[in-house]
Amino acid sequence: xxxxxxxxxxxxxxxxxxxxxxxxxxxxxxxxxxxxxxxxxxxxxxxxxxxxxxxxxxxxxxxxxxxxxxxxxxxxxxxxxxxxxxxxxx
Numbered sequence: 001x002x003x004x005x006x007x008x009x010x011x012x013x014x015x016x017x018x019x020x021x022x023x024x025x026x027x028x029x030x031x032x033x034x035x036x037x038x039x040x041x042x043x044x045x046x047x048x049x050x051x052x053x054x055x056x057x058x059x060x061x062x063x064x065x066x067x068x069x070x071x072x073x074x075x076x077x078x079x080x081x082x083x084x085x086x087x088x089x090x
Contacts, residue, residue, distance in 0.1 A: 027035065035043055052058065 038046075
């Protein structure tokens with residue numbers, strides 16, 4: 001039985017939204033100094049490599065060599081402030 005079988009689509013969508021916000025906050029407030037020093041393409045490539053290391057089954061399904069990930073301008077979350085001058089309360 002699938003791990004997600006007991007959850008509705010709405011519950012899963014809500015969980016993904018919360019996880020997305022948590023990741024955005026962690027990257028912004030714990031890793032912003034590092035991210036500021038990297039070119040966008042390199043930062044995106046590193047995030048892709050980290051994701052792949054957490055999902056080894058996905059790498060096995062693809063038979064194409066690893067390529068540099070190039071995404072359109074990302075919109076992380078409208079609720080995450082752009083500067084470090086604000087505090088987020090959850």
